[in-house]
Amino acid sequence: MEILSSRTLLISPDPEALTAFYRDRLRLAVAREYPGGTVFHAGTGLIEIPAHMAATAAGETGDVLWLQVRxxxxxxxxxxxxxxxxxxxxxxxxxxxxxxxVADPDGRRLIVVEIPADHPLRRDVRG
Structure with a gap:
C-alpha cells in the first residue's frame, strides 16, 4: 500500500483542553484548523485532535492512524x-x-483516505 501522508489522531473526552495543551503548553505549530479539529506539526509527522470524533461519555480514548492513499x-x-x-x-x-x-490485529482503527482532486486540501493556494 502506497501512503502519501499520515497523521496520528488523538481522541479525547475533552478535545478543547487537549488542543490547548498541544498548542499553548507544548507550543506545537498549527498546520491546519478546520471546523471540528486542529492539526499540529510534530517534526516530520502530524498530530490531529478531531473534536468531531470526541471520546464517549465513558471517557474512552484511542489512537487512530490516518493514512492518505492515491x-x-x-x-x-x-x-x-x-x-x-x-x-x-x-x-x-x-x-x-x-x-x-480498517482495523489492525489489536483493534486499532486506521482511517484510509483519498483526497479528491477538487477538495480544498488539494488546491494550490500559492498566488
Whole structure:
C-alpha cells in the first residue's frame, strides 16, 4: 500500500483542553484548523485532535492512524485480498474526503483516505 501522508489522531473526552495543551503548553505549530479539529506539526509527522470524533461519555480514548492513499478503491481491494478487516466501506464524508476504516490485529482503527482532486486540501493556494 502506497501512503502519501499520515497523521496520528488523538481522541479525547475533552478535545478543547487537549488542543490547548498541544498548542499553548507544548507550543506545537498549527498546520491546519478546520471546523471540528486542529492539526499540529510534530517534526516530520502530524498530530490531529478531531473534536468531531470526541471520546464517549465513558471517557474512552484511542489512537487512530490516518493514512492518505492515491486510490481508495484499489487500496480497498488490496486490503481485502490480504484479509484486513474492513470496519467501514469507502464513502464520501460531509467534509469531502473519501474515507474507509480498517482495523489492525489489536483493534486499532486506521482511517484510509483519498483526497479528491477538487477538495480544498488539494488546491494550490500559492498566488
Amino acid at each position: 486510490d481508495i478503491a484499489a487500496t480497498r481491494e488490496a486490503l481485502a485480498a490480504e484479509q484486513v478487516p474492513i470496519v467501514a466501506e469507502p464513502e464520501t464524508k460531509p467534509w469531502g474526503l473519501i474515507e474507509m476504516t
